[in-house]
Structures are given as structure tokens and as C-alpha cells.
Amino acid sequence: MIMLSGIGRRQFIQACSLLTLGFTTPISFANSIKDPRLVVIILRGGMDGLAAVPAYGDPFYRSSRGKLALNTPRMAEGAIDLDGFFGLNPNFKSLAKLYRRQEALVFQAIAPPYAQRSHFYAQDVLETGLTAPLGHSSGWLYRALTGLTAGRSPEQYAYSLGAGIPRIVQGQVPVGAWAPDRLPDPDEDTLERLMALYEQDSYLGPKLQAGFNADQMINSMGGKLKGRNNLSTVAKAAARFITRIDGPRIAVMDSSGWDTHAWQGTTKGRLANRFRELDTVLENLMHDMGSVWQQTAVLVVTEFGRTVAVNGTSGTDHGVGSAAFLLGGAVRGGRVESDWPGLAKNQLFEGRDIQPTLDMRALFAGVLHQHMGLDRNFVEDVVFPGFRDQVRGLFRTG
Incomplete structure (x- = not known):
């Protein structure tokens, strides 16, 4: 018994x-500098990348954005300046500190290889790493596990935190799982x-x-x-798990509520609240990781962006290009990675969305190869079959 x-x-x-x-x-x-950790946070619903990372230096920014345009840096409630062209929403105060410490990279005009603006299909493409939604495919991070674990099972190496198992880590063998509850003993x-x-x-x-x-x-x-099944609680759990010597090395979680069709706001309102919550989660994650933060990379991604222009209900509709973040003590940060396409009408995708110029798989591939140490041929042949690109120079030792 x-x-x-x-x-x-x-x-x-x-x-x-x-x-x-x-x-x-x-x-x-082994707990050493050669022992990397990875945290993946998926923002479901389609984060407005231009609200998160305003291209305030673009000559068409204010006219194309309308009442959703942020003030320029040094103005009241203005964007936090990053490089003289791009900024951060002022609710990202902690992320801005990480950027100044060169522990955060910002990506703009990035998207998965899908442009049809369906939540479900876009999330499938984001999480399978393929170019089209396929219901039977495993997740790209699950496929990566088969090359990372060196004979260990996926459920020993990666945890899904929160309700449900995201597609990104679904495969033949389940990964570890944990979710909070508030039920009595x-x-x-x-x-x-x-x-x-x-x-x-x-x-x-x-x-x-x-x-x-x-x-x-x-x-x-x-x-x-204890706590609700929200990003704050599961992120705290992630830190507890992956900082242990005998713990997993990958944690995946998601956050809903990023679909802002109405009353989106700028520095206050529905989306601003989401930004502020995410910023607090990232700051707490850094503190909770302690010294292991120096071995950690945190990916924050979404399935697509939003329209550049405001809609009739003071929100934005489904778009294509968006923003992403990579942060952590292992990250060679302090810069914005973007081949910026511009906001003039003829520069927008189908005349309405940010034109994506970076395939999100290139970011994922760079993290797997440069940070997690996965063989590049394995990344290109197994994880992202036929995809041969990656963003270089993402990590201090990458």
C-alpha cells in the first residue's frame, strides 16, 4: 500500500x-551553464503587434493608425523608445528594463507562414510549424523533444502548464502536465x-x-x-519546475483574451490591461528563476496580428504581421529585429495588415539550434521539414 x-x-x-x-x-x-531552459508563452487571439511595438517613426504611423496611435516618446503617455523608430507600449515597463539590460529582443513584422486570418488554422500553423493546418500533425516543439531528450521521454523533459495540452507539444507520447485548482482538500x-x-x-x-x-x-x-488557472499562476509554477535540478527543461503555457475587436484602447483599456499583466508575469518569472535566469530563454508569440486601421467599434480585426519577444539571461538582446515593410497603403498586406517579412519558424529554429543545442540538420529535416532559415545571433553564446 x-x-x-x-x-x-x-x-x-x-x-x-x-x-x-x-x-x-x-x-x-546537470545544472550548469550548458543546461538551457526554454519557456514558451502563446498569446491566443491575435495580439496587436503595432499596439505592443509601435513603429512611431514611420511617416504613415499616425495617419494609418488613427485614434489607436500612441504618443511619441517623451510625450504624456507616450511609447517607450527602443531605437529611435520603434517603441514599446508604456505598459511594458519591465520588458523595457530587460531590453535596456540587453536581455530582451523585440521582433516586428513577424508571422507564421499563414495569412488567412482564422484563429484555429493560424494557431495550428504556429504550433505545428508547417505551412498549412493539418489536424494529424504533431507540434514542432514535440518533434524537437525527440532530438533533445537523449533517450529521455518527452514527459520527463517538457511540461504543459495550465488547462489543456497545447498543440505545440502534442505527439505520440504525452508531455508532463500541471494545472492549478481551487477545490477543497x-x-x-x-x-x-x-x-x-x-x-x-x-x-x-x-x-x-x-x-x-x-x-x-x-x-x-x-x-x-494556489491561485486561478491564469498566466500568473502557471508562470510561477513553470519557474518552480524548471529551476529544479531534477525538473524539466521546457515549459509551455498560453494566455487567452488577445482578440480585440472592440474598445481596444491605447495606454488604458482592455488591451493595455493585458499588456500590463503580461509585463508583470515576465518580471516575476525573471525573479522566480533566480540564477537559472542566466540559462533561460522565454519566447512570447501569437498566431497573427491585427489590422493597422481601427474598425468601427474602436478595435482592430484579424490581421497578419505582428510582434514577438525573446527574453532571458541567455539572450543577446537590446535591439529590434525587423525588416520593416512600412505603413503606407501600398506597403500593407492586402492594403490592411502589416506585411510579414520574417517567418516565425526562423525564430523558433534559431532558439532550438543556438540555445537548446539541437543539431541544425535535425531542425531543418525533422522539426521544420524543408525550412532552411534561422535568425542568427540570438544568444550570447549562440
Whole structure:
């Protein structure tokens, strides 16, 4: 009989949810500068890249953006200057500090290789790394795991944090999973009966025990982690997991609510609140990672951008080109990566969207090869079949 002393509501509920996911505890790894970590944050809904990273130096910025145009730097509620042409939304104060510390890279006019503006299809392309939505394909990060883990299983090397398993890490073998709950603690008798029920099951028994072990691992660092199933809570969990010597090395999470068709706002309002929340999450993640931050890269991406012009309900509609961020102590930051296409009407994609000039797969490929150490041929042949490009110079040792 497995002893249940000290196991509380978190272990009970999470273990039940993991019965259908497949889960094992992480393997030990060497904790050194050669031991990289990767955090991927997907902003679902289509973040307005021009609101996040305004091209205030473009001569057509203010006229094309209308009432959604931000003030220039040094004006009241103006953009935070980056390089004299691009800025950051003023709600990204912590991200701006990382940029000045050369620990953040900003990408503008970037997109997955898909331009039809469907949330579902665009997210499929973003997460599978292919050029068309295919329902049966594995995620690109899952395919990368098969070359990164050196005989270890994906569920030992990568965790999905939050509700559901993002397509980006879906494949034949499930990755690890954790999600917060706010349910009351079950009593010891219920726990005893649950473990007794599945103890002799050769498949479910180990999975149940693994779920308990995972919760014990995360709760051993700072006590029980409570909170809503939101980005703030799961990011804190990510830091706890991947800073452990025996923890995973990749964490994936997502955030919804970035589809701003109405009342979008500029420095205040719905989108500004999302920016401020994301900025706080990134700052807290840096602090929670401690010294491991120096071995870490954090990718923040979205499936597509928004229209340049405001719509009739003071929002923006689905677009194509957007912005992305790469930050972390391992990042060679302090610059904006963009082959800027311009905002004149004839420079826009189909006369309405930012024309993407950088395939997002080039960013992903650069992170996998330069930071995670994945063989370039493997990246080009297996992870992104037939794609031969990558952004260079992303990391201090890359």
C-alpha cells in the first residue's frame, strides 16, 4: 500500500486529472551553464503587434493608425523608445528594463507562414510549424523533444502548464502536465481508497503516483501553489519546475483574451490591461528563476496580428504581421529585429495588415539550434521539414 501521509487536495485533484494524460516524474540533469531552459508563452487571439511595438517613426504611423496611435516618446503617455523608430507600449515597463539590460529582443513584422486570418488554422500553423493546418500533425516543439531528450521521454523533459495540452507539444507520447485548482482538500480516507483502487493497475497506478509526485515536487518549493488557472499562476509554477535540478527543461503555457475587436484602447483599456499583466508575469518569472535566469530563454508569440486601421467599434480585426519577444539571461538582446515593410497603403498586406517579412519558424529554429543545442540538420529535416532559415545571433553564446 502506498502511504498517503501529507498528501493534500492538490495532489488528489491533480492526480485524477492526469490519469488520462500520461505523466512521469522528471529525470535529473546537470545544472550548469550548458543546461538551457526554454519557456514558451502563446498569446491566443491575435495580439496587436503595432499596439505592443509601435513603429512611431514611420511617416504613415499616425495617419494609418488613427485614434489607436500612441504618443511619441517623451510625450504624456507616450511609447517607450527602443531605437529611435520603434517603441514599446508604456505598459511594458519591465520588458523595457530587460531590453535596456540587453536581455530582451523585440521582433516586428513577424508571422507564421499563414495569412488567412482564422484563429484555429493560424494557431495550428504556429504550433505545428508547417505551412498549412493539418489536424494529424504533431507540434514542432514535440518533434524537437525527440532530438533533445537523449533517450529521455518527452514527459520527463517538457511540461504543459495550465488547462489543456497545447498543440505545440502534442505527439505520440504525452508531455508532463500541471494545472492549478481551487477545490477543497479531500480527506485522508478518500485518498487512501483512491490509491488502493489503482495500485494494482499497471498503467493507471504509476500515472496516479506520478501525478502525486509532481505536485509534491512543486509544493516543496515555497509551499502549496494556489491561485486561478491564469498566466500568473502557471508562470510561477513553470519557474518552480524548471529551476529544479531534477525538473524539466521546457515549459509551455498560453494566455487567452488577445482578440480585440472592440474598445481596444491605447495606454488604458482592455488591451493595455493585458499588456500590463503580461509585463508583470515576465518580471516575476525573471525573479522566480533566480540564477537559472542566466540559462533561460522565454519566447512570447501569437498566431497573427491585427489590422493597422481601427474598425468601427474602436478595435482592430484579424490581421497578419505582428510582434514577438525573446527574453532571458541567455539572450543577446537590446535591439529590434525587423525588416520593416512600412505603413503606407501600398506597403500593407492586402492594403490592411502589416506585411510579414520574417517567418516565425526562423525564430523558433534559431532558439532550438543556438540555445537548446539541437543539431541544425535535425531542425531543418525533422522539426521544420524543408525550412532552411534561422535568425542568427540570438544568444550570447549562440
